[in-house]
Amino acid sequence: MQADIAKTNSPERPLNTGSGRVVLETRGLTKHYGGVRALSDANFVLHEGEHVAIVGDNGAGKSTFVRQITGVEVPTSGEILFDGKPVKFESPVDARQTGIEAVFQNLALADDLDVPSNIFLGREEKILPWLGPFAFVNEKKMRERSIAALETTGVKIPNLSSSLRHMSGGQRQCVAISRAASFASKLILMDEPTAALGVQETTQVENIIRRLKQKRIPLILVSHNLRQVFNLVDKIWVFRRGEIAGMLEADKTTGNEVVSMITGVADSGVHENASYI
Amino acid sequence: MSSNTEISSSPQTTAGLSTDKRSQPARKSVSRPQEMNVLIGLVAIALIFEILGWIVQGESFLFNTQRLSIMILQVSVVGIIAVGVTQVIITGGIDLSSGSLVGATAMIAMSFAQASTYARAVYPSLTDLPVIVPIAIGLGCGILAGVVNGALIAYTKIPPFIATLGMMVFARGVAKWYTRGQPVSFPTDSYAAIGDGMNPVLIFLAVAIVFHVALRYTVYGKHTYAIGSNEQGARMSGINVERHLVLVYAIAGMLAALAAVVISSRNLTAQASFGNMYELDAIAMAVIGGVSLSGGRGSVPGTVLGALIFGVILSGFTFLRLDAYYQEMIKGVIIVAAVVADIYRQRSRAKMIDKE
Incomplete structure (x- = not known):
């Protein structure tokens, strides 16, 4: 399984799982804070109309990744391609002007x-x-x-x-x-949008996300809630220890597989009692 | 800012967006606009003095035009400063330099306003200048000092308290150094006319209206409140926070200088000690008027009411022939009480949100 993931994630071989035009792509995106490697060599692809989730443990580099894409921080190295063109965001304003x-x-x-x-x-x-x-x-x-x-x-x-x-x-x-x-004309990112919300409010936010799907606006959702992720998105990108551990398609994978990839324990079946599946 | 917004739930405009009563219980206890509380306070204090007036002095406190005009004149000069300080506090900052800036800019402006009939002018070759020259130089110096304040705060990230404290000491030094402590006197007639009669009151009200409009209806105002509410959020929303802070402090500096022009014109002289403690009176007026020291809340009309409360209390004590020392003590109590009230308001609001 691990080998498969490495293959699908290699930049040389574009992902064939997506449909349509590539909206956002990162190549070797890396961010260091002093000596801390918060994100290394992230290769990520998002297609038109696609809703994807970013999952991972605390400190896996999810928020760091989001901050690079939205111009809140400037990456140490690597490339961000938006609509096929390389972009360099100096501030959130730059990102917003791009859509x-x-x-x-x-x-x-x-x-x-x-x-x-x-x-x-x-x-x-x-x-x-x-x-x-x-x-x-x-x-x-x-x-x-x-x-x-x-x-x-x-x-x-x-x-x-x-x-x-x-x-x-x-x-x-x-x-x-x-x-x-x-x-948003091109892309929306949501970093833990329901983390602090009650049940009804969470449902409301999830409905908004479904509407965005109907309008075919691509979305990147950072979430800890795997049930929510399975309900809402097409693809799940798993981050682990500052790297992209792999990408799974929501309708072809199981909670167990996702958790295995999040924790790095490859044995399937060991997470059956994990309460967040 | 949210002066009358909270109570005006217009049903037409929110039609189709009306609350689902089961999921979001409509909150009954919509708070009164802060300015209304301040106004009630003003009326209450005035009535207390009115009653005390009849008991102690046997005459009316309020129905005396001369007393009322003195009362409002007294607070107009500091009121001009308070309008600037209000904007600074709304951004979450503080300006301690305004009083000293009054001293420094009064000296500088006056030195360019002297009449040629006076033999000992600071610049003997620069007398009888058009009135616009001393005004422009004075306001320019105020703006410059404000820009320095704002730049220090925005770009070096030192606390506003420290930056403006430094400016406060520095500007007082400038005021004393400028003429080696000598007062600067004998302005031209046109300069003397600026602060004549009720002009300070008119200038105060004009300044208040201009900046009320700016805070309430312009992009400048929205961004000022946004920075005070959530500086990081304002930055993420694309507001140039640093540039905006420089602008706000520059305006505060300019208004301190305007106050200096008015007071030096009115007194026909400028002294290095001018404006002593004005910064604290101005902050007090703003805080009494409902401007929150934690930023994001308050308004110019609130501050104007705060200035009037200040005036009523000061002239009320004079009217009751109370010792000036008591006035200062009471002033201190009022300032602390206003801040305590602000903290209490915030706490009860936080509780309200928590209950959700």
Whole structure:
């Protein structure tokens, strides 16, 4: 099994499991923090309309990988190809301009602003833009577009002009996801989007993800919840100790196999009692 | 910011997005806008003095135009500074340098505003200049000091407290060094007119309106609140946090200089000791007005109300012929009480969220 994985993951041999155009590819993506190798030689491929999950133990390099792709950090070495062209993101803004949106664990929301201001934070609709920073914000337009954005994701927020501080964790998460979903034209990344949510709120977020699948927007989902992963995605990329251990197709694999790859214990059948399968 | 937003749940605009009552219980206890609490506080304090006035002095406290105009004049100069400090505190920072900047920029501006009839001008060849010159130089120095504050905080990541403390000591040094401690006096008539009569009040209100609009309705305002709420998040959302902080501190420096122009014009002189402790009064006005020291919350109207509370208390004590020493003690108590109230508000809010 291990040999198979090594083969499918080699950059010389493009993956034939995918359908259609390659949206995102990384070649030998590596990130060192001082002497710590958080991510080494990651070769990753994402096809058009594909939803994939990234799984792995704590410290396996999942979040590091996401941070390189979204421009939060600059990789030590390796290449990121987007739509077949090499890209170098210096900041999250660069990634966003390319059409990549991310929902981070810390949400990147301003709790003291209302919903439209948060959805449009950093790219406000302006009146008199020549006033520079003192350009007026077109609240009406932002509000209308926010309602539309929330409707397409099916999110229900009772009062848009209330500040996020007055909302529950689930509502805030939905605002963050709606923001990403309404601006993402090419790719959405979600880093543990349901980690802090209750059962109902998790269902709501999962429904948003299913809608994105219908709209054929590619998605990378970082998750610890294997049941969720099997429910939502086409492919599962397993990270272990800063490396990509392999890729499995969700409908051709089992929880046991995924756990084996996460832990590096190849023996199948030993994880039957693992509670997160 | 969320001045009247929390109570206005307009049913039309959220139609189709209405809450599913079973899954998300609608919260009844929507909090009152902070400014309303401050206004209630202002009215209550004024009424207390009104009642005390009739009991102790046998006359009305409020219905006395002269007293009211003195009251608002008293707080206008510091109020101008407080509008700048409000914006700094909303970003999660603090500005301790404003009082000393008043001293330094008052000296500098005044030295370019002197009339030729005065024999001992600082720059004998630069007298009777058009009034725009001292104003521009004064505001320019204030902006420069603010840019230094902002750049230190944004790019070296030293705490705002330390950066502006350094500027506070430095600017006071500049104020004293500039003329070796000598006051600078005898401005031109046009310079003297700036702070004449009720002009300081008008300038204060104009500044307040301009920056209320900027904070509430412009990109500048949204980003100022966003940085105070979640600096990292603001950065990830594509806001140039460093540049924005420099801008906010530059505005605070400019407003301190504007206060210096007004006060030196009004007094027809500038002294190195001008603006002593103004920074703390300005911070107090903002905090009393509901600006949270942890950033992200507060508004200019709140600060204006905070300034009025300050004014009412000061003139109330004068009216009751209480010793000036008591005034300072009470001021100290009010500042601490305002901060305690802010912490209490945040705690009860955190509890509310936890209950979800």
